[in-house]
Amino acid sequence: xxxxxxxxxxxxxxxxxFFIPFLGAVHxxxxxxxxxxxxxxxxxxxxxxxxxxxxxxPFWEKPPLFFWLQALxxxxxxxxxxxxxxxxxxxxxxxxxxLYFIGKKLHDEKFGFIWSLSxxxxxxxxxxxxxxxxxxxxxxxxFITIYFIAKSSVELNKRKATWFxxxxxxxxxxxxxxxxxxxxxxxxxxxxxxxxxIRFKKISSLKNIIxxxxxFIVVSSLWFGMEMIKNGPWFIxxxxxxxxxxxxxxxxxxxxxxxxxxxxVFLGCFPIxxxxxxxxxxxxxxxxxxxxxxxxxxxxxFWVVMILFSIVKTKxxxxxxxxxxxxxxxxxxxxxxxxxxxxxxxxxxRILLIAIGTLFSLLLIAAPLIAQHKELxxxxxxxxxxxxxxxxxxxxxGWEFLIGVLYLASILYSIHLLNRKNIERGLVFLFYSTAFCxxxxxxxxxxxxxxxxxxxxxxxxKSIAGKKVYVSTVGFKxxxxxxxxxxxxxxxxxxxxDDWLINGPIDKPSYLVAKINTRxxxxxxxxxxxxxxxxxxxxxxxxxVAYSK
Numbered sequence: 026x027x028x029x030x031x032x033x034x035x036x037x038x039x040x041x042x043f044f045i046p047f048l049g050a051v052h053x054x055x056x057x058x059x060x061x062x063x064x065x066x067x068x069x070x071x072x073x074x075x076x077x078x079x080x081x082x083p084f085w086e087k088p089p090l091f092f093w094l095q096a097l098x099x100x101x102x103x104x105x106x107x108x109x110x111x112x113x114x115x116x117x118x119x120x121x122x123x124l125y126f127i128g129k130k131l132h133d134e135k136f137g138f139i140w141s142l143s144x145x146x147x148x149x150x151x152x153x154x155x156x157x158x159x160x161x162x163x164x165x166x167x168f169i170t171i172y173f174i175a176k177s178s179v180e181l182n183k184r185k186a187t188w189f190x191x192x193x194x195x196x197x198x199x200x201x202x203x204x205x206x207x208x209x210x211x212x213x214x215x216x217x218x219x220x221x222x223i224r225f226k227k228i229s230s231l232k233n234i235i236x237x238x239x240x241f242i243v244v245s246s247l248w249f250g251m252e253m254i255k256n257g258p259w260f261i262x263x264x265x266x267x268x269x270x271x272x273x274x275x276x277x278x279x280x281x282x283x284x285x286x287x288x289x290v291f292l293g294c295f296p297i298x299x300x301x302x303x304x305x306x307x308x309x310x311x312x313x314x315x316x317x318x319x320x321x322x323x324x325x326x327f328w329v330v331m332i333l334f335s336i337v338k339t340k341x342x343x344x345x346x347x348x349x350x351x352x353x354x355x356x357x358x359x360x361x362x363x364x365x366x367x368x369x370x371x372x373x374x375r376i377l378l379i380a381i382g383t384l385f386s387l388l389l390i391a392a393p394l395i396a397q398h399k400e401l402x403x404x405x406x407x408x409x410x411x412x413x414x415x416x417x418x419x420x421x422x423g424w425e426f427l428i429g430v431l432y433l434a435s436i437l438y439s440i441h442l443l444n445r446k447n448i449e450r451g452l453v454f455l456f457y458s459t460a461f462c463x464x465x466x467x468x469x470x471x472x473x474x475x476x477x478x479x480x481x482x483x484x485x486x487k488s489i490a491g492k493k494v495y496v497s498t499v500g501f502k503x504x505x506x507x508x509x510x511x512x513x514x515x516x517x518x519x520x521x522x523d524d525w526l527i528n529g530p531i532d533k534p535s536y537l538v539a540k541i542n543t544r545x546x547x548x549x550x551x552x553x554x555x556x557x558x559x560x561x562x563x564x565x566x567x568x569x570v571a572y573s574k
Contacts, residue, residue: 029134033125036141040121043145043460044114044154049107051472052483052509057343058157059504061087062109065095069104071514075252080507080521081514085264088248090202091159104511109157116161117154121145123165127172128357132315135364139452140357143300146456148385149293150349151463159204160343166200167208168350169193171215174237175322178219178228190233191240198244205264209241211329211347218325283335286345290331293342294349295385296455297356299377303368304355311359311368320358323351364448375440382436389429389462393470396477397421409542413561419476425469432462479505481560482538486510495535497526499565500543527553527567535567 053059060079064087067078077084077092094112102108121141128137144150153161170193177189200208220228229237253261291298304311305324312320330348334340362368395402399415406412435458442451482498486509489496496506506512519525526535527550537553539546541561547553550567557564 029138032134032138033122036121036125036138036145037118039142039145039460040118043151043464044117045111047468048110048114048155049105050468051106051475052480053106053109053157053505054475055479055503055505057159058109059508061092061159062095062106062157063504063508065092065099065109066104066508066511067514068092068096069099075248075255079504080512082521083263085266087159088202088205088264090199090248091162091204094162095157106157110155113154113156113158113161116165120154120161120165123169124353131319132313132361136313136316136357136361139360139364140353142453142456143297143356143360144349144353146459147294147297147349147353148459148463149289149346150297150353151460152467153343153346155463155467158343160346163200163204163208164347164350166196166203167211167347170196170200170208170212171322171326172319174212174216174229175319177233179318183230186229187233187236190229190237194237194240195244197237198241198247201241201245202248211326211333214333215322215326215329218329219322222321222325281340285340286331286334286348289342290345290348290352292381292384294352295381296378296459297349297353299374299381300359301352301356302374302377303359303371311362313358313361316358320355323354327351327355360452363443364452366446370443375444378440379436383433386429386433386436389432389466389470390426391429392474393421393425396474397423410540410561413541414477417477417481417560419473421473425473428462428466428470432458435462477560482506482562483509485536485538485557485559485562485564489536494533495520495526495531497521497523497535497537499523499527499537499539500546501540503538506538531567531569533569535569537565537567539563539565 053062064077064079064084067081068074068089071078071081074089074093074096077087077089091112095109098108098111099105102111121144124144125134125137125141128140131137173189173193173196177186177193180186180189197209197212216228220226249261304320305327308320308324327348330345330351334344337344359368363370396415396419403412403415406415435454439451439455439458442448442454445451482503483505486496486506490509490511496510496512498506519529522529523537525531526537539562541558541563544563547555547563547565553565553567555563556566
């Protein structure tokens with residue numbers, strides 16, 4: 026029986042099953058998830074969809090496209106975790122289908138299916154489609170831009186080449202509306218390196234370059250231009266200044282070492298990070314004639330992303346997530362040759378698959394076991410806040426570690442199938458077992474782990490939501506109190522000023538949340554009364570003079 030005609034349906038069902046259910050099973054995580062959801066919530070509350078805000082003040086870090094999608098989702102599903110993450114679940118479905126159809130066009134149905142399956146069954150690529158961060162949508166538009174530019178560069182039909190360039194301009198415009206000019210920069214650098222790689226041969230006509238740039242300007246002006254016309258240059262100026270700061274200085278204490286993203290991608294993108302190594306190392310032997318030109322683009326895109334964001338001073342884990350597209354493609358090139366017996370799964374690759382798979386499995390096993398036997402590690406922890414978090418009372422079933430055990434068994438069985446030359450079954454088992462592992466771990470273990478980290482604070486914010494009070498954090502940065510307290514706009518600028526909430530003439534009760542290691546700060550503020558202590562957090566209440574009387 027020919028299963029090829031069912032590949033799109035299999036991909037669609039798999040994406041829906043793995044990405045949509047239980048999206049709201051755990052609170053949004055500080056910072057980024059809550060930050061972005063709060064911007065979308067404030068759009069709904071104020072009715073102002075033209076300018077991004079946080080705490081009802083201008084927020085110039087990101088353009089609005091992703092927040093528009095989140096706000097639309099919140100209008101449908103309500104203001105909750107499911108709605109905040111739903112746009113990325115849809116992006117995940119579209120991404121997997123796109124990889125299949127591009128892979129089919131580049132080579133054949135099986136190539137597209139393997140590519141889609143490899144993306145579904147790798148840790149970080151899978152995880153991001155169940156998150157509420159901007160990057161999955163941004164990365165999709167960048168990838169599509171590169172795809173259309175690559176198509177245009179080898180298309181002999183001038184009319185088709187022009188259309189491909191036009192599509193690329195639309196896509197890079199949407200990428201810019203999603204995350205800003207960094208998308209245009211990445212594509213420009215990739216094109217420049219490709220031009221050098223082909224020894225300065227002509228990539229595109231001047232006409233097509235102009236069409237690409239004009240289309241990009243028109244699409245991106247749907248917000249950048251309208252904002253400039255409506256409110257003047259101040260907001261846009263602040264936006265570009267912030268983007269420059271991200272490139273030149275380590276913002277928000279994210280100044281990790283140069284090799285940070287290489288470690289993140291190598292470990293976090295298991296198993297495609299291992300399976301892509303033959304195509305990365307043996308660029309001439311591990312290739313397919315149909316995909317040769319596109320492989321050049323993917324190879325260049327991978328290294329542009331990795332090197333660029335290693336140079337950038339601010340290093341955050343998802344900055345290198347665009348590399349997942351070329352990495353999955355390079356892994357698929359190798360896997361396709363493996364399926365057709367024109368490549369071998371050599372000993373170093375097998376060892377790495379077993380080693381990294383075992384490492385992941387042990388981490389998955391260890392997390393719930395350590396949480397249930399925290400007394401074994403607490404003596405070695407010097408951070409008072411971390412110790413207090415671990416002492417949070419969380420109910421475990423006791424079997425959660427078995428997910429990691431089963432995943433280890435699945436990895437070993439997959440390698441066994443691959444060694445026995447049962448390649449197709451081995452790959453399907455490998456990728457689906459990773460997807461199932463992520464699925465069950467995210468709905469059984471992660472919500473419990475979250476109870477140790479931020480749940481006590483979030484539950485407190487939810488308990489006072491809608492009340493006529495002020496709430497803020499002291500000594501640490503957070504967006505959780507804005508989103509889960511459901512703060513409403515007011516005309517008093519000082520309500521966002523912690524010093525005013527602690528010392529000023531407040532007119533409503535003020536609730537202040539701090540971490541346990543900043544307790545001494547409140548010794549000098551006797552009018553701030555400790556009302557609760559839970560999970561490493563201290564909850565203080567300060568009443569206005571009228572209340573205290």
